[in-house]
Amino acid sequence: MEDLPKRAVKEQQKDETALVLGTLLKEGDTLTKSHLADVIYEQFGLPKRFCKEIVDLFFDEALECLVRGEELKLSNFGVFSIKQKSERPGRNPKSGESAIIKARQVVSFHPSGQLRKEVVEGRKHAAIALQASGAR
Secondary structure (H helix, E strand, O other): OOOOOOOHHHHHHHHHHHHHHHOOOOOOOOOHHHHHHHHHHHHHOOHHHHHHHHHHHHHHHHHHHHHHHOEEEEOEEEEEEEEEEOEEEEOOOOOOOOOEEEOOOEEEEEEEHHHHHHHHHHHHHHHHHHHHOOOO
């Protein structure tokens, strides 16, 4: 791997990670923290318990960041932030009764341009594959 340029090495690692994830997840499965720990285990050969701790620490720190009111920026993925929603009038959809929706905080996510591009390209590739197979 030392002879390859850094970009090629990154692409190779990305492909290997996708391959590992592909073997761990079946179509329609949900990606879980356990799956992420398995990917770290497969890629780096660290003890499984340690891999699980790494994933748990990441999500704990991400949660703490948001609780503190800070933005969580993940390069080439997006930004999670806390938004303040003010009190507003609303309506119970079942009964039609008017009610006041209390002020609250909500988590907001804004995907990066790179993520949007990857998702759109992935959808295009999937649609092309479906068309090629004759499925509708």
